[in-house]
Amino acid sequence: MVLPHSTALSLLLPLSAAQNFSAWSPPGPGDVRSPCPGLSSLTSHGFISHNGKILTIPILINALNDGMNVGADFATVIGGAGLLSAPANLPSTSFDLGNLNEHNFPIEHDASLNRADNYENNGENHSFNRTIFKSALAYYDGMNATSIPVAAEAKYNRVITEGKRGPKFIYTPQQFILSYEETAIYISVMGDLIYGAAPVEYVHVSFDGSCYQVRLPYVEGWRPPTKQTNLLTLGDMVFSRNAANGEVIPEGLEFTTNTLKLAFGGYDPIIGLLVHVL
Numbered sequence: 001m002v003l004p005h006s007t008a009l010s011l012l013l014p015l016s017a018a019q020n021f022s023a024w025s026p027p028g029p030g031d032v033r034s035p036c037p038g039l040s041s042l043t044s045h046g047f048i049s050h051n052g053k054i055l056t057i058p059i060l061i062n063a064l065n066d067g068m069n070v071g072a073d074f075a076t077v078i079g080g081a082g083l084l085s086a087p088a089n090l091p092s093t094s095f096d097l098g099n100l101n102e103h104n105f106p107i108e109h110d111a112s113l114n115r116a117d118n119y120e121n122n123g124e125n126h127s128f129n130r131t132i133f134k135s136a137l138a139y140y141d142g143m144n145a146t147s148i149p150v151a152a153e154a155k156y157n158r159v160i161t162e163g164k165r166g167p168k169f170i171y172t173p174q175q176f177i178l179s180y181e182e183t184a185i186y187i188s189v190m191g192d193l194i195y196g197a198a199p200v201e202y203v204h205v206s207f208d209g210s211c212y213q214v215r216l217p218y219v220e221g222w223r224p225p226t227k228q229t230n231l232l233t234l235g236d237m238v239f240s241r242n243a244a245n246g247e248v249i250p251e252g253l254e255f256t257t258n259t260l261k262l263a264f265g266g267y268d269p270i271i272g273l274l275v276h277v278l
């Protein structure tokens, strides 16, 4: 007998007691969280072991599928970047959320939408910064929902603002793609795949606060989207629309599925190598 693929199976089974959108609890002593609001909220809702530790690719595939209808292709590629962050001599098969804190390797980067940059903040990488978040959210003043062009403006403004600080601001082609992906994924998962129209209230709940506080806006009415967010949809949003906001595309960067996979996987999308920018 051919067993159904695990992601298909999880659509058929009820959520386990631990996976409960209504249940949320903050990390306790010894529990870890990451600068990623998506993974931190999935963990505090029980879609990932509450301690935030020993995340494997299969665990991520199920958590992203069950919690947000995000595809196994994306979970596998970005999960690979997560594995690179594990402090092991040998290639690791799991990582802890805390490993993702490492600055510029392979994911955490400057110009975040809600945290100060590493060198601005003495490496304090979890602190929510209200001034910064307000500057990003101000782009939605007078609007009830996000949109692709406005989300892209808000994101690019963070790059312009932090870029003025000079040489300690790092923004490589890999981070160009990754940061657009992060914008694309929040407006896809909280909104939709075509217009990126997410209620601004949902963005607040899932983003407004440190990684210890963020949650999925379930009580506000959000439900996992019926259409799957995956590499194709994210690539489409990043390449054809999100990035079309006047920001200069890094020289030599071509927009292909391969460059997307390289950047999400932690590699430089132009040279294809693992680079640790200090």
Ligand code: HEM
Pocket: 034, 035, 036, 037, 038, 039, 060, 064, 068, 070, 075, 078, 079, 081, 082, 100, 101, 107, 108, 109, 110, 111, 112, 113, 114, 115, 182, 183, 185, 186, 189
């Ligand atoms: C295996 C899956 C994932 C991994 C390993 C991962 C990792 C990360 C990391 C390390 C960051 C920090 C980047 C920074 O410095 O700003 C980040 C940011 C982000 N992630 Fe994830 N992520 C994953 C999945 C998701 C999912 C499913 C969502 C869905 C909402 C998401 C949404 C975001 C957003 C919106 C940001 C930007 C945060 C900011 O601007 O500070 N991520 N992710």
Ligand SMILES: *[C@@H]1O[C@H](CO)[C@@H](O)[C@H](O)[C@H]1NC(C)=O
Pocket: 017, 020, 021, 022, 023, 024
């Ligand atoms: C989900 O969590 C809520 C809040 O803790 C609880 O009231 C409810 O019974 C839980 N549901 C299931 C199916 O476990």
Ligand SMILES: *[C@@H]1O[C@H](CO)[C@@H](O)[C@H](O)[C@H]1NC(C)=O
Pocket: 101, 102, 103, 122, 123, 124, 125, 126
């Ligand atoms: C990130 O913050 C945590 C908690 O404050 C700290 O233990 C860790 O060293 C920081 N990581 C980096 C790379 O600064």
Ligand SMILES: *[C@@H]1O[C@H](CO)[C@@H](O)[C@H](O)[C@H]1NC(C)=O
Pocket: 116, 121, 129, 130, 131, 132
């Ligand atoms: C928050 O960000 C603003 C603007 O970059 C900065 O001036 C301020 O010092 C930051 N606050 C903290 C607590 O890091």
Ligand SMILES: *[C@@H]1O[C@H](CO)[C@@H](O)[C@H](O)[C@H]1NC(C)=O
Pocket: 142, 143, 144
């Ligand atoms: C936003 O939503 C509120 C409540 O549903 C409504 O009264 C208002 O007109 C909406 N504003 C815009 C700009 O759509």
